[in-house]
Amino acid sequence: MRYAIEAERLTKRFRDLAAVDGVSFTVSESEIFGFLGPNGAGKTTTIKILATLLRPSSGRATVNGYDVVRQAASVRRSIGMVFQDSSLDERLTAEENLLFHAVLYRVPQREALKRAGELLELVGLSERRRDLVRTFSGGMRRRLEVARGLLHRPAVLFLDEPTLGLDPQTRTHIWDYIRLLHRELGTTVFLTTHYMEEAEVCSRIGIIDYGKIIALDTPAGLKKLVGGDVVAVKAADNRELRDQVRQRFCLEGKEDGEAVYFETPDGRTFIPELVRAVPDVREIYLRQPTLEDVFLKLTGRAIRDKGGDAVEWMRIRHTAWRRRRRG
Amino acid sequence: MQGFLAAVYIIWLRDVKRFLREGTRILAMLGQPVLYLLIMGQGLRATFRVNIAGFDYLEFVYPGVIGMSVLFTAIFSAVSIIWDRQFGFLKEVLVAPVPRAAIAMGKALGGSTTASMQGLILLILAPLAGVSLGPEQVLAIAGLMFVMAFAVASIGTLVAARMETMEGFHLVTNFLTLPMFLLSGAFFPLKTAPAWMQPLMRLDPVYYGVDALRNVIFAGSPLKSFVVGQTLTGDLLVLFCFSLVMTGLGMLAFSRTE
Secondary structure, eight states, X not given: OOEEEEEEEEEEEETTEEEEEEEEEEEETTOEEEEEOOTTSSHHHHHHHHTTSSOOSEEEEEETTEETTTTHHHHXXXXXXXXXXXXXXXXXXXXXXXXXXXXXXTOXXXXXXXXXXXXXXXXXXXXXXXXXXXXXXXXXXXXXXXXXXHTTOOSEEEEESTTTTOOHHHHHHHHHHHHHHHHHHOOEEEEEESOHHHHTTOSEEEEEETTEEEEEEOHHHHHHTTTSEEEEEEESOHHHHHHHHHHHHOOOOEEETTEEEEEESOHHHHHHHHHHHOTTEEEEEEEOOOHHHHHHHHHSSOOOOOOOOHHHHHHHHHHHHHHHHHO | OHHHHHHHHHHHHHHHHHHHTOHHHHHHHHHHHHHIIIIIIHHHHHHOOOSSTTOOHHHHHHHHHHHHHHHHHHHHTTHHHHHHHHHSHHHHHHTSSSOTHHHHHHHHHHHHHHHHHHHHHHGGGGGGGTOXXXXXXXXXXXXXXXXXXXXXXXXXXXXXXXOOSHHHHHHHHHHHHHHHHHTTTSSSOGGGSOTTHHHHHHTOXXXXXXXXXXXXXXXXXXXXXXXXXXXXXXXXXXXXXXXXXXXXXXXHHHHXXX
């Protein structure tokens, strides 16, 4: 089986700091693979190494079978990249941005125009294709950037925090588009995020913290680390309920308010058995553990959300400077 | 090679498109040379007296003002490399399957194209300086402006390749442009400069650009031997060699970026 991405003990040191520390993983073709972790965990550094923008200090990685150091040109030809910070030219139109990209990747012009039209349609920007990107909202820019990353039909698409800094509604839209594009084109997607809910899109997730992968599995598999599902039950007599469950399933329930909570590996099969065993159950509901619970369990802390890093500040200054110049 | 040319073309085209969309900026850029021509030119005219019949200081200073304008616009065109690196388009090129050396070439070509387009607008001011130009002269000047702008823009590109911040870029370019401007012979001919200054002027690429412009503007004039330092061929040769070295270094610097 050929892997779309293979990383073996990948390490990147900046002076004393190991931003990426011996990371190994594989991504299969047509998979949506996600790196989940707090800011500064090494997600972007990993993406940059895979996209040949940084050389690893040690370890090796291949993308589409090409070595990211020795066959950088072949890697670049076969990948699409959407950066955390926009890399669009805001003084060009949407279409110009796409067509410039096509020249860089040597897509013939006629084909480029056709694909640009299709992709703009797909991301809902057809009507704005002749407008300057400067007039676009953050969500529109991101959609355009995703479209641009796909224009040359890459085998692997890298998305670095594709929804960072967008409002929740736009975020949902972006994810809908990514899923749609994945379905339509079958592109392998490698993405990073620090939003727990969003990582659910992935077929597999690597949780990364301080440069190390601390868990790697399907979202469901990761949640199993927490100890299974949570089943909350209300019955006519809660003490009777707890006694019966203890006898039949060897499960200790926790009573909290009106309901009794049971942690069980598989809630969906537990519920019918419970109903058969305890006849006077009034309400049951099943809560699945979230990735937030997983991260908390693995690291003992919640994903921290630091705002405003250096680049963020520079962008603010840049905008102010331009405004002064224009004014 | 094809990838290299494609990237050079795109980077150049982008600069030209952006330039043409900034109509107001183009006009605003006209202000500074007009001030130099009118205030510096008229002001110094009275004090700069030469015992040669028919010599007019304004006519002499006009090619210098063109050269100066080309110098400033060409060298600062490289500023966009710094912004692009932080906020955008450069990353798109860095991750594309094209040689990074193309960035240096494309940027130098883009900067020199826009700088010479701006220089062309300055030709409107020729009557103000009492200079009359034929169509062949205009064509020759346009070509010379491009060659000179390319030499200067390749310096800017080389600096920008090494600089991460705006502050750093401005510090270095200001440090370079002021002496380049003052030593260019825009305001006084090399022949009247003190002996110690003359070799320094000969190190300045802008000097050769201004000298080349004077070679064309004063062609056939009796004043030519006074205002011009060397032959047009000599000027062009120096500018070509200089551009070659600078662009080469710039391309090398970009290829090395990790």
